[in-house]
Amino acid sequence: MNENERDAKKLITGLRLLEPQVPHFDNPIKDVFRANLTIVGCAWVETTEGVVLIDTLNNEFAGRKAFEKVKGKIKYIIYTHGHGDHVGGARAFISDNPKIIANKYLPDRFDKYKMLAPHRGHITAVQFNMPDIPREANYVHPTDTFLGEMKINLGDKTFELYTERAETDDIVWVFVPELNAAFIGDLMIGSFPNIGNPWKPTRFALDWAKALEKIRAKEPYHVFCNGASYYYRGKRALAALDANIEVIRSLHDQVVKYINEGMHITEMIHRVKIPEHLERSPYLKKFYSRPEFFVYNVYRWYHGYFDDNPAHLIPCPEKKVIKLIFDLIGNDQKIIDKARELCDHNQFQLSLQVLDVLLQANPEHIEARKLRIELVHKLGEMDYCYMSRNAWVYYANKDIEFLKNQDITL
Ligand SMILES: [Zn+2]
Incomplete structure (x- = not known):
């Protein structure tokens, strides 16, 4: 774990996404104001004829606190x-x-969120280690949508708006020439870019790099x-853009090369590397996402599900196959012993996958559940990435809950 990763781990501690928070307000440059919560923020720009608000924070409570500052002046929300x-x-x-x-495609996203509310409730719970509750998606629809370019003139400022595909297919970024300021949403996040999320549809890596190049x-x-x-x-603004562009293009091109060479995705995620000179870049701290997720994402965008193994073209249900293999092994203890041995040699991921043969065959196996808690905790302790770390904790808690319901103490 390098310095960047240690810093990132500190940031995770104490994150309380569900508690109502009053935003932190500041005014970093003339006519630009910000309201920030732990990992989200919005900005507004004052003009001589009113305010343009860019993004709205993540909840109405915090939004109302920001509204108190601009009430009566907002002409546009972007x-x-x-x-x-x-x-x-x-x-x-x-x-x-x-x-x-x-962006013209944003309302489709709101429709999708409604359609998939139960699923989204679950994946949000895992990604953020929060309670598993249905996700409401009752968002305020835009009054105007567009694709391409759009210009808003308000008082003494011009707002140039551009649509892109990057983290999502409904991006808008804003440039205000009078301030020489760009407002770019999540196209950069102050850490390694969020290109790849195990729970979400594929993102647009190459277009993302091109969007940053336009900025x-x-x-x-x-x-x-x-x-x-x-x-x-x-200079830091340009350096941050340069680092993000270079890392996206580098990882993207490595994935393309390995796809063309026919490399298996489970090898590829370990083979693709951040260029050494960017490894410690202050603009690419490994906090929220991780390169393995990036690789999966680019692979999914360019590649079908099939991995060139005829056994996987139209596979049987995984549970059925694993159960058969377990019956051939025919011995719980053999699996537990091997998983324990791997764990003792710090091969936690491999141990977890070996143990999974037993747990798929017998999900209620107490000793296997106990060992899985230990493994997942170890993986979480070593992990710098906010998303995967939350997932480890979420699943460990599920196993702990299962054991508690069986009156088994750890
Ligand atoms: Zn986003």
Whole structure:
């Protein structure tokens, strides 16, 4: 674990996403104001004829706190994309009756969220280690949508809006030439880019790099990102853009090369590497996502499900096959012993996969559940990545709950 990864681990501690929080407010440059929560933020720009709000925080409570600062002045809200942490606070601002501008594809996202509410409740619980409850998706729809370019003139400022495909297919980023400032949503997040999420549809890595190159071409002096919770200025703004562009292009190109060589995805995720000179970049801290997720993502975008193994073309249900293999082994203890041996040699992931043969055949096996808790805790302790770390904790808690229900203490 390098310095960046240790820093990132500190950041995770104490994250309380579900508790109502009052945002932290600041005014980093003339006419630009921000409201920030733990990992989300929004910004507004004052003009001589009113305010343009870019993103809305993730919930109405925090949104109302920000609204108190701008009440009566909001002419436009711009959604940088349809993720809940950018649109979730919008209801707090609509009594000003602003125009709400978004990418043409954003309303489809809101429809999808409604359609998949139970599933999204579950995946959100795992990704953020939160209670497993259905996710409401009652977001405020845009009043105007567009594709390509759009310009808003308000008072003494111009707002250039551009649509892209990157983290999602409904991106809008904003450039204000009078301030030489770019507001780029989650196109950068102050850490290794979020290109790849085990629970989400594939993201658009190559288009993402191209979008950042378009922003770079403007040579912005100020860059606001991750909602607006990160702010870079001057040389650091350009350096952050450069580092993100280079890492995305490098990892993307490595995946393409390995696909063409016919490498299996489970080998590829371990083979693709961040270029050494970017490994410790302050702009690519490994906090939220991780390179393995990036690789899976690019692979899924370019590659079908089939891995060139005829056994996997139209496979039997996994449980049925594993049960058969377990019956051939015919011995719980053999599996437990091998998994324990691997665990003792710090091969936690391999141990987890060996143990899985027993757990798929007998999900209620007490000793196997106990060992899985130990393994998943070890994996979590070593993990710098917010998403995978949450997942390890989530699944360990599920096993602990199962054992408690059996009156078994650990
Ligand atoms: Zn996002």
